[in-house]
Amino acid sequence: MSDAQTAEKTATTPFWRFSLKYYGQSGVSDACIALPGGIGTVEEMMEAWTLNQLGDVDKPVGLLDVDGFWQPFLGFIDRMVERAFLPAAHRGSIAVSADPAALIDALAAAPPITVPKWM
Secondary structure (H helix, E strand, O other): OOHHHHHHHHHHOOHHHHHHHHHOOOOOOOOEEEOOOOHHHHHHHHHHHHHHHHOOOOOOEEEEOHHHOOHHHHHHHHHHHHOOOOOHHHHOOEEEEOOHHHHHHHHHHOOOOOOOOOO
16 A cells, blocks of 8 residues: 555545554554553454454554553453363463563564364
8 A cells, every 4th residue: 555545545434444444454463452541552453363363364463561550451361261261262362561672572472373163
């Protein structure tokens, strides 16, 4: 995609759809990192994670866990694993760190999800 095409898409694509649309395209991004945020941030991160789980995208997802912000959310994900709604390997596919450099390193080393999505 040329710079002009990207600029045109940026101008015509709502921001909340722009990020995920280009997350999945090769060369535009290498990963999805969610910083602390609101429900929109959670929705975007979950959609990126779902695309990985479905095998539509093979780019890692990470959470920048500033001041333990994501810990309650990760507890919710752990509960899904405990109740057999989610394979444990999918829980492990989210890189989490309070340190940005460590998070980038974890994302760079993250293997793609290879387990089935269904229990």
